[in-house]
Amino acid sequence: MSSTDTSLPQGEFTGSTFRPVSRVAVIGEAFCKLSPRVQLRNPVMFVVYLGSIVTTLLGIQALGGDGEAPAGFIFAIAAWLWFTVLFANAAEALAEGRGKAQADALRSTRKRVVAQVLKEPRRDSQSWPVPSDELAVGAFVRVEAGEIIPADGEVLQGAASVDESAITGESAPVIRESGGDFCSVTGGTRVLSDWIVMRVTARPGEAFLDRMIAMVEGAKRGKTPNEIALNILLVALTLIFLLVCVTLLPFSSFGAIVNGAGSPVTITVLIALLICLIPTTIGALLSAVGVAGMSRMMKANVLATSGRAIEAAGDVDVLLLDKTGTITLGNREASAFIPAPGVTEQALADAAQLASLADETPEGRSIVILAKQKFNLRGREVQGAETIAFSAHTRMSGINIDDHQIRKGAASAIRTHVESLGGIFPPELVKLVDEVARRGSTPLVVSDGSKVLGIVELKDIVKGGIKERFAELRAMGIRTVMITGDNKLTAAAIAAEAGVDDYLAEATPEDKLRLIRKYQEEGRLVAMTGDGTNDAPALAQADVAVAMNSGTQAAKEAGNMVDLDSNPTKLLRVVEVGKQMIMTRGALTTFSVANDLAKYFAIIPAAFVATYPALGALNIMHLHSPGSAILSAVIFNALIIVVLIPLALRGVKYRAEPASRLLTRNLLIYGLGGLIAPFIGIKLIDLMLTPFF
Numbered sequence: 001m002s003s004t005d006t007s008l009p010q011g012e013f014t015g016s017t018f019r020p021v022s023r024v025a026v027i028g029e030a031f032c033k034l035s036p037r038v039q040l041r042n043p044v045m046f047v048v049y050l051g052s053i054v055t056t057l058l059g060i061q062a063l064g065g066d067g068e069a070p071a072g073f074i075f076a077i078a079a080w081l082w083f084t085v086l087f088a089n090a091a092e093a094l095a096e097g098r099g100k101a102q103a104d105a106l107r108s109t110r111k112r113v114v115a116q117v118l119k120e121p122r123r124d125s126q127s128w129p130v131p132s133d134e135l136a137v138g139a140f141v142r143v144e145a146g147e148i149i150p151a152d153g154e155v156l157q158g159a160a161s162v163d164e165s166a167i168t169g170e171s172a173p174v175i176r177e178s179g180g181d182f183c184s185v186t187g188g189t190r191v192l193s194d195w196i197v198m199r200v201t202a203r204p205g206e207a208f209l210d211r212m213i214a215m216v217e218g219a220k221r222g223k224t225p226n227e228i229a230l231n232i233l234l235v236a237l238t239l240i241f242l243l244v245c246v247t248l249l250p251f252s253s254f255g256a257i258v259n260g261a262g263s264p265v266t267i268t269v270l271i272a273l274l275i276c277l278i279p280t281t282i283g284a285l286l287s288a289v290g291v292a293g294m295s296r297m298m299k300a301n302v303l304a305t306s307g308r309a310i311e312a313a314g315d316v317d318v319l320l321l322d323k324t325g326t327i328t329l330g331n332r333e334a335s336a337f338i339p340a341p342g343v344t345e346q347a348l349a350d351a352a353q354l355a356s357l358a359d360e361t362p363e364g365r366s367i368v369i370l371a372k373q374k375f376n377l378r379g380r381e382v383q384g385a386e387t388i389a390f391s392a393h394t395r396m397s398g399i400n401i402d403d404h405q406i407r408k409g410a411a412s413a414i415r416t417h418v419e420s421l422g423g424i425f426p427p428e429l430v431k432l433v434d435e436v437a438r439r440g441s442t443p444l445v446v447s448d449g450s451k452v453l454g455i456v457e458l459k460d461i462v463k464g465g466i467k468e469r470f471a472e473l474r475a476m477g478i479r480t481v482m483i484t485g486d487n488k489l490t491a492a493a494i495a496a497e498a499g500v501d502d503y504l505a506e507a508t509p510e511d512k513l514r515l516i517r518k519y520q521e522e523g524r525l526v527a528m529t530g531d532g533t534n535d536a537p538a539l540a541q542a543d544v545a546v547a548m549n550s551g552t553q554a555a556k557e558a559g560n561m562v563d564l565d566s567n568p569t570k571l572l573r574v575v576e577v578g579k580q581m582i583m584t585r586g587a588l589t590t591f592s593v594a595n596d597l598a599k600y601f602a603i604i605p606a607a608f609v610a611t612y613p614a615l616g617a618l619n620i621m622h623l624h625s626p627g628s629a630i631l632s633a634v635i636f637n638a639l640i641i642v643v644l645i646p647l648a649l650r651g652v653k654y655r656a657e658p659a660s661r662l663l664t665r666n667l668l669i670y671g672l673g674g675l676i677a678p679f680i681g682i683k684l685i686d687l688m689l690t691p692f693f
């Protein structure tokens with residue numbers, strides 16, 4: 001069977017090599033983004049863009065001889081305003097470039113292959129070749145050892161070991177088989193041994209990987225609610241400063257007349273002042289922060305299909321986890337037959353095997369295997385018999401054959417079933433069921449008509465390293481709750497072993513959904529990790545929904561993230577990346593606003609000293625001249641964007657500590673830093689510019 005290694009892969013993305021983003025490409029992109037349509041998307045930077053155009057025109061006018069200031073000065077301002085716009089473009093291009101490299105790596109797994117399409121979903125059915133990019137949803141395809149799986153789909157028949165390293169970076173092969181929660185296959189992965197018959201579930205170009213690639217490339221990255229709110233704030237600040245600068249013009253003209261000294265402030269200086277005052281730092285880096293968050297998520301081997309979910313991850317309060325396949329390895333295998341008093345083990349095995357011959361779940365198959373191993377029971381012809389497939393609602397499966405109604409399922413389900421037929425559930429068996437459950441195994445009770453025959457013990461193993469990491473989640477203030485369709489005792493045993501805070505047993509898909517809604521009504525942000533089709537409704541409802549890559553297509557479709565490592569504790573990383581993204585945005589906003597305030601005091605005296613000589617007293621920095629002061633401020637304003645690009649891409653360092661302490665520290669570093677930096681920076685640039693004035 002699949003790898004028995006119970007430890008979890010903790011590594012970063014190792015699958016495909018990431019090409020570094022070339023400088024030329026970034027510079028090229030930065031110029032491409034100068035189109036007005038792109039600029040309009042970012043109101044703050046659009047103002048800078050307009051300022052660059054106007055000052056350039058003023059410079060050209062000055063060349064003719066009737067300029068408001070020397071042409072050289074105006075062009076110097078214009079050039080640095082253009083640099084400001086280009087730096088912002090470059091920041092975004094850099095962030096997107098990383099994503100693009102990742103997307104290219106993923107796209108390279110999308111190979112065009114020829115698929116063997118089958119007439120009927122049987123291995124030996126008539127078949128014909130179809131190129132993978134022409135496969136229709138619903139088509140049946142046979143994939144043999146050595147072949148590439150042509151599309152996303154579900155296994156209908158067979159079981160095979162599959163190399164998914166092209167996508168997950170994990171070199172150990174995984175088992176993909178029909179029935180149960182391990183039936184989904186991803187296009188681009190390779191069958192190593194055996195064969196499968198699959199049904200195509202996604203049209204070419206619309207598979208989960210394609211959607212993800214579009215997301216990474218930013219094509220589909222909508223603004224998150226927080227980003228929208230921040231944008232509104234930035235627009236408001238921009239408008240306020242626009243008003244301030246416009247009213248400065250008559251104020252300055254008035255000063256020129258009254259004091260009879262100097263000439264009024266020029267349009268060029270007013271534009272320069274405006275750009276220095278509006279929050280360009282955060283405006284320039286905002287989108288890069290978002291894209292970089294997505295990219296960091298991918299580095300952790302999590303494919304996010306929604307920026308909103310990444311952000312929500314930063315504020316998660318509760319984490320709900322499915323048991324089988326999420327907390328445990330999920331290949332629940334029959335390990336023992338425990339007969340009821342008066343029944344032989346072989347009779348029990350025989351009935352259990354009959355009830356499982358048509359049961360395509362891993363549990364069903366493992367029962368058939370155990371019966372064969374122990375009593376050499378062979379499968380027999382069950383055609384014509386009525387088979388009852390397992391469902392998460394009935395928690396039973398079985399067969400009606402030769403006047404026998406054979407069932408197997410959860411103890412509570414079988415109890416109801418035999419009692420409805422007038423039978424009784426032997427009290428001795430209740431004890432045996434509890435014993436099995438206390439071991440953390442799943443007891444399946446087998447019945448024939450109204451008679452209970454005994455128990456099949458299904459063993460499952462808790463994934464390694466879980467307990468410690470759940471403790472970390474607890475330290476972050478996140479409550480972990482396991483939800484399972486299994487009985488209370490099994491749930492309790494596994495819950496204790498995994499170290500979750502709470503559990504809900506005997507849960508139907510609706511119960512899972514209801515629990516999430518209940519938490520959400522209490523105003524909590526809920527994360528859910530799951531792998532099964534019966535987790536899909538809950539995943540769709542959760543704010544942050546991480547589907548295991550090992551899980552079903554339904555689960556992956558319903559979630560807004562897929563963890564390629566199928567590691568339930570990956571949520572730790574997901575939360576970290578989310579928190580980091582929110583914090584980085586906060587830090588840059590704080591810095592940006594503090595910075596602008598400081599610039600105000602640095603340049604106002606210089607700019608207006610000509611008309612209001614008294615303001616000279618405020619020129620505490622002793623800048624060389626009004627002209628050099630203004631130009632220095634504009635240059636500083638542009639360069640600070642470049643200086644902060646690494647921080648925007650890398651993110652502020654996250655430490656697991658209370659939000660209030662994080663906030664205080666960030667205010668200190670980025671608020672105070674933002675206030676001081678302009679005074680030093682502008683003074684230095686002014687010193688360097690002095691020879692030119």
Ligand SMILES: Nc1ncnc2c1ncn2[C@@H]1O[C@H](COP(=O)(O)OP(=O)(O)OP(=O)(O)O)[C@@H](O)[C@H]1O
Pocket residue numbers: 322323324325359361363364390392395396397408409410411442443444483484485486487507508532534
């Ligand atoms: N093939 C099967 N035939 C009969 N009964 C089954 C079968 N598989 C599971 N059951 C019973 O149904 C119960 C619920 O199913 P299942 O475990 O798939 O639910 P779940 O909600 O996905 O929970 P989890 O995956 O967290 O354990 C099981 O605990 C078991 O008692």
Ligand SMILES: [K+]
Pocket residue numbers: 275276277278279280281596637
């Ligand atoms: K600014």
Ligand SMILES: [Mg+2]
Pocket residue numbers: 181322323324325531532534
């Ligand atoms: Mg499940």
